[in-house]
Amino acid sequence: MLSKSQVSFVNALHHKKHRKEQGLFIAEGIKSITEFLQSDYSVDTIFCIPDATPKLSKFSQKIKLFETGSAELKKISALTTPQDAIALIRIPEKTNIHPESFKNRFTIVLDGVQDPGNLGTIIRTADWFGFGEIICSIDTVEAYNPKVVQATMGSLSRIRVHYTDLETLLGDAPVPVFGAMLDGQSVYEANLGNEGFLVLGNEGKGISEKVTSKIGRRITIPSFGKAESLNVAISAAILCSELRRRL
Amino acid sequence: MLSKSQVSFVNALHHKKHRKEQGLFIAEGIKSITEFLQSDYSVDTIFCIPDATPKLSKFSQKIKLFETGSAELKKISALTTPQDAIALIRIPEKTNIHPESFKNRFTIVLDGVQDPGNLGTIIRTADWFGFGEIICSIDTVEAYNPKVVQATMGSLSRIRVHYTDLETLLGDAPVPVFGAMLDGQSVYEANLGNEGFLVLGNEGKGISEKVTSKIGRRITIPSFGKAESLNVAISAAILCSELRRRL
Structure with a gap:
């Protein structure tokens, strides 16, 4: 009782x-x-x-x-x-981000993702593909929201989620900054090298204007049908798979 | 009022x-x-x-x-x-399934998917990648559930969703039957040809025993980390992307 x-x-x-x-x-x-x-x-x-x-x-x-x-x-x-x-x-103590630590690997960066299920699913997917960390804008849904925790299916125990000002981080990025956007180069054709920040935006509005200004290269998942867009967790997963497939 | x-x-x-x-x-x-x-x-x-x-x-x-x-x-x-x-x-009239119509293309088949958000997201993703139809087992969540409709973001208006007995359909399939399973061949390495049913299972239990007996080839999304599994909508999306990338 x-x-x-x-x-x-x-x-x-x-x-x-x-x-x-x-x-x-x-x-x-x-x-x-x-x-x-x-x-x-x-x-x-x-x-x-x-x-x-x-x-x-x-x-x-x-x-x-x-x-x-x-x-x-x-x-x-x-x-x-x-x-x-x-x-x-x-809740673990906030740790400082050391930009140099992001060299020689890809890191998922989320700008304003709002849906707890989406963030949780992205954390779970990152764990599957061996991406150890995720960086979120301050206005991204909190990783310790019970619905996020649930959707990670335990993966939150292994994936560190940082919250930071993306303009600052990306403005001085030690690796290329890729943005998942509708008007970019096909990810099937792009040579993405072996390191980078991979930025995905809000469910409805995409990547914010301020963060867009820090994107070095726009990449796109080619469309073969009529849907206007993909769910952000789906986009993240397809891009993670593409990156891993080639390494 | x-x-x-x-x-x-x-x-x-x-x-x-x-x-x-x-x-x-x-x-x-x-x-x-x-x-x-x-x-x-x-x-x-x-x-x-x-x-x-x-x-x-x-x-x-x-x-x-x-x-x-x-x-x-x-x-x-x-x-x-x-x-x-x-x-x-x-709700449209139920239309008959003509197995021959599935030749020369890939079709997503869902066995017991329960979460409305997952089915809705799979319909949206299928629309993005130009897969016109989805086949569901009788016990898959109903496509006209309001949460499914919402998650499709309009794509339900373009994707026909059939409900049928999968044992019967797959037992006499006119195309190869692929199953998304943890113990299959890497989808990155597998040659999947140009046609097939792509079966994905329930969120917790995977593909049912009866349907597993009809799977011709098991395929897997390789893991690089420690998550036990991927969300079913994520798996569907990565496999759709892999199929489209190669066609």
């Missing part, structure tokens, strides 16, 4: 403001929580059904663990389909 | 049972509705704010149009962010 104050504490973490205040975010589901337990993240508290305890308590991290029923978990879940376990995990 | 009965009629269409009974589905947003008005679909009724009327009444289709306020539209919207216009559109 969860106390009233536990329920209201966890529910407050559904909101960005309280996540920031408490320095905690929510991950749901045994599989996802297990991946955080095996990572550098520090898992603070787990609420789970008794059956889940053996799976979640076998790791070396020191955790406050509370067993409870499914109906209680539903009260604190941020998802429409609640899971058997909910963890409160420490 | 909408009548009580109008509100309850439209809200009933949020549910599959009532869509089937009435033969109508909902599309929201001026852009999406405009694409249906320019297609073979028959738009029955439009509810919109007065500003939207000129944009939506310039087409030749005979439509019942009701002007109303944003607050009223919110009452009948199936979306969290309601749009300026909501249309009721006729």
Whole structure:
């Protein structure tokens, strides 16, 4: 049985403001929580059904663990389909970005992506293709939003997501800056070299004007039909696949 | 001002049972509705704010149009962010599938995809890459679900979605049957010819056992990282891109 104050504490973490205040975010589901337990993240508290305890308590991290029923978990879940376990995990300290570290590799850069499902899916895809970091504009949806965490399917435990001013970063970029835009060169034909920032924009508005001015080369996924555009997570995935295929 | 009965009629269409009974589905947003008005679909009724009327009444289709306020539209919207216009559109008659028509091209086949956003995104992506049809197993989410319609961003007006028993279709397939599976040949290396069914499975369980028995060749998107799998809409997009790149 969860106390009233536990329920209201966890529910407050559904909101960005309280996540920031408490320095905690929510991950749901045994599989996802297990991946955080095996990572550098520090898992603070787990609420789970008794059956889940053996799976979640076998790791070396020191955790406050509370067993409870499914109906209680539903009260604190941020998802429409609640899971058997909910963890409160420490938001890592902000680390500085060292532009030189982006040499000899490709890095995904997101400018104003708003949909949590899109960001989560991009993180999961980046993990599949072995891109270790993602850089986001300040106005991109927060990576610790519960819907983002859910959509990453555990990959957030491995992919570092930085938030920074893109104009500054790209204005002094140590690698070529590629922009995914509708009027660029076909990615099937472009020689992209072996390093770069790959910028993708907002779902409706694309890359902002300020960031567009920092794009060195525009690249496009050729269209063979009539859709006006591709979903941003789809574009990111196709470009990641193209980059990996050639390396 | 909408009548009580109008509100309850439209809200009933949020549910599959009532869509089937009435033969109508909902599309929201001026852009999406405009694409249906320019297609073979028959738009029955439009509810919109007065500003939207000129944009939506310039087409030749005979439509019942009701002007109303944003607050009223919110009452009948199936979306969290309601749009300026909501249309009721006729669900087309079921057409028979002619297996021979799938020769000399690739067709996406979905086995048990459950998430409306995933199906909608796959329809949008298929439209981008010029795949005209999608075949779904009977237990795949319904294409006229409002969340699917929304995620297609108008592409549903151009892509025909068939529902059929996949065992029967694939058991007697006139083209090679490819399955997107984790243990297949790299799609980067595979020669896939110029025709085939490309089967993708359920979000959690993959391709069902029965359908797996009909797969002729397993293909895989190579992994370079640690994610266990890719989202099904992402996999579909990367495979579509690979097929188009080579044709």
